[in-house]
Amino acid sequence: SEEGNEERQKHVNTLELFGQTYVQDEWTNIPATVVDKLGRNLHNQKHHPLWLLKERIKDYFYREFIGRCHKPLFSVHDTILPVVTTQQNFDSLLVPPDHPSRHHGDSYYVNAKHMLRAHTSAHQRELVSTGLDAFLLIGDVYRRDTVDRSHFPVFHQVEGMRLFSSQQLFASVTGSGPAGLDLFEAGTRTPSKQESHSLEAAHLVASNLQHTLKGLVHFLFGTSVETRWVPCTFPFTHPSFELEIKFDNAWLEVLGCGVTEQKILHAAGAGDRVAWAFGLGLERLAMVLFAIPDIRLFWSNDARFSEQFKVDDIHQPIRFKPLSPYPPLINDMSFWIPSGESFDDRDFYELVRTIAGNMVQEVKLIDEYTQPGSGRHSRCYRLVYRHAERTLTKAEVDLVHRAIGDAVETQLGVQGRG
Ligand code: FA5
Ligand code: MG
Known part of the structure; x- marks a missing residue:
């Protein structure tokens, strides 16, 4: 019957993700192999190496940063679903309409309006809007990319963000709160600061950021690991940096970060504060930390892989013993x-x-x-x-x-x- 046809037609053209129905259109480009990965949440599977690394990172932030009433300063969010709007993934972060990262070929689109997040930064705005001042957000992210040992269409990121009131930022230098120092001024944008930031505020936020992240890398790798900062650009931070670590005699990029664009804080109702943010790739760090040679192994159901990460103490050193290498x-x-x-x-x-x-x-x-x-x-x-x-x-x-x-x-x- 005609009605039956229509029913069937409707069925063919929709996509069901996490109990939500999406109408497909000419932007839809998610293959079944990627749909299969939705909901796997490797970062939430106890003893999985990505979970283990997540726990170590949480532990660093819990130990180093204590908030009011002896509670951890950073709250942790690791169950936020990966389907977001293009508004969240791009517009909320000031990514311009013609920016190359919006290319259809770079990301997985549910339809013209929804996509699988390409980075955890997609949630910055909503979390700041709920009133959070310091948080970590861990989740699966999706990108169309090359095929090799270190690339997979799904990987995991940790997003971190910290906001400062004038009181909080300047207390650290003067010991007594703002002493004639202002967060904001009507100035100009330079390579080291945004137009609305005072030079002191920009410097203090950037150095707090770098101190925090270097502390994290030393916590994870030991203080002998070599690191360097590389200036870079993101639409949502300025100034921006990448942190690289020396591994096997080569520099490896592990995260991007910077001073949050004031417009973003303003739009999220926190325009009276300044902030930093970072985004770190969990697989890349885990591969170095545990000597895992191939990114596909994270998806393995082979007990010879998973057993190696079953430790009682999350800080117990682990060196992955490769399964016998199979001939190519x-x-x-x-x-x-x-x-x-x-x-x-x-x-x-x-x-x-x-x-x-x-x-x-x-x-x-x-x-x-x-x-x-x-x-x-x-x-x-x-x-x-x-x-x-x-x-x-x-x-x-x-x-x-x-x-x-x-x-x-x-x-x-x-x-x-x-
Ligand atoms: C971002 O995704 C930004 N959202 C990071 C950020 C957050 C900047 C907050 C400023 C403020 P980028 O595309 O460089 O940036 O990715 C960040 C990290 O994710 C990289 O440093 C790397 O560790 C990891 N990463 C990126 N692409 C891949 C990939 N294809 N496979 C594995 N890890 C990746
Ligand atoms: Mg990068």
Whole structure:
């Protein structure tokens, strides 16, 4: 019947997430492999390495910062659902309408209005609006990205934010509260401060931020770890920095942070305060801290992985003993992209993940060629097949590789080169 058709139609075009129904539209781009990860909440599974690291970070903040009545200064929020509006993820943070991070290809959209948060900063505004002065927010975040040992479409962040009244900020320097010092002035924006901030306020907030985060890194890694601050930019903080740590003789970025844009505090009803904020990637830190070689392992159900993190004391040092390394199988794939067509690598990466699941460790673009005259463009990718938990057979890899080859032709409109 017509009614039945309509019913079915309605069913096909909606997406049910956390008991909420969303109408799909031309922005919808969440594959089933990502939907599967919703609600896993690795950071809330007792003894999971991400949970363990979260507990260590909470412990640092609980020990170092005591608020009124001997209560912890920072409240902890780790059950906030990852479906947010684009308003939360971008607009509330002053991300301009034409900012590259809004590109459809960068994020997972439920529809034009809703998305899976691309960072935990998406909740800053709402938490400040509820009157919180200091909080940690831990959650799963989602980004369309490359395929390698350190990238996965889902990872976890810890957001931290701390607000200061004039009294609180200046008490630390004068010992007696504001002595003719002001948080605000009608000034100009310079590389080290916002237009509405006094130089003293900007300096004090930034140094409190850096002191807090360096303390955290020393708490986690010991005081001998080498660190450095790298200036950077975010639409929601100024000045902004990234903290890098020296690991295996290379600098590794572990977090972004800065002095919160005053407009954000103002919009959240806290315009009389100044604040800092940071966002830290849990996987990246956990990989270094526990010597976990592959980001896919965090999703493992293999007891040989999870057993290694079952410790009574969260501070007990852990060094992951890799499961025996399984041999990689390497297969290349090349195809023609019709001239005039655009091609987004990440569409290919996602297709590979969808079809090959956990069998692929890495996808690398190894060659590109544009045919003179026709303008046809060819790309060659190297697919490294290697499961983190078992040996793959050549037969099963060939099967999957062929399925990917077929799918790129039917779904991405390219032409295989055989
Ligand atoms: C942000 O997400 C900002 N929201 C951070 C921030 C918060 C800045 C508050 C200022 C104030 P960024 O995209 O650089 O920034 O990510 C922050 C951290 O998340 C990185 O330093 C890294 O540790 C981690 N991260 C980012 N992308 C990935 C990824 N694809 N895989 C694993 N970890 C990642
Ligand atoms: Mg960054």
